[in-house]
Amino acid sequence: MTQQERQRIAAGLADGLSYAEIARRIDRPTSTISREIARNGGPSDYRPQQAHQATTHRARRGTPVPPRAAGPAAGTEGGSDSLAAAHEEIVDLAVGSGMPRMTARVHVDLILAEDGRRTAAELTRRLGVSPASVSLSVNYLVEHGYVRRERDPQRRRDIYVIDDEAHYHSIATSAQETLVVARAARAAAELHGPDSPVGQRLAKGGLFLERMVTDMMESADRWRGLLM
Structure with missing residues (x-):
């Protein structure tokens, strides 16, 4: 390179x-x-x-490349090479879809937790990264519905949880965000005039997004039982 x-x-x-x-x-x-x-x-x-x-x-x-920090692909329960490769592939796919790599590593590590729960300290130790990196990643995951934050009242610390319905929650969050864009587009169409070229373009785009969100949520609700 x-x-x-x-x-x-x-x-x-x-x-x-x-x-x-x-x-x-x-x-x-x-x-x-x-x-x-x-x-x-x-x-x-x-x-x-x-x-x-x-x-x-x-x-x-002629010296070898230093090993990567332990993470989902190198420090998971089981530890086999095939599992490590599979976990790293999941991370790569998430990155390919637009998720930041550090966030994808945190997400996968939570998925691999036996009870789907980890503290910030556990994530920091397992992934070999700074607490700030974990905090930014978890905030992203919480905001997008992938995980939820719980408070441990006895030890005064946050616990991050990924449950069986995480995929449903992430789809619902994404749908709401898309719906906001769709409504903004239709509102802008009215300001430009529904008969103008710009107004028609915005109105069509907004309507398309609204219909897509409706279909997506109906499908998610229909198949939600598979996650329970």
């Missing part, structure tokens, strides 16, 4: 792009981007100059 490509990776991270989008922009596999960032400080500490120098140094000395 060239130094210019590493600079574009850093720029993509600064802009909040997903690994998949960064990979598309520099015409590299997403897995290559994932490994490059993971072995050079992670998304919050990636520095293109240092990454290029470190890679050149390793190549010159």
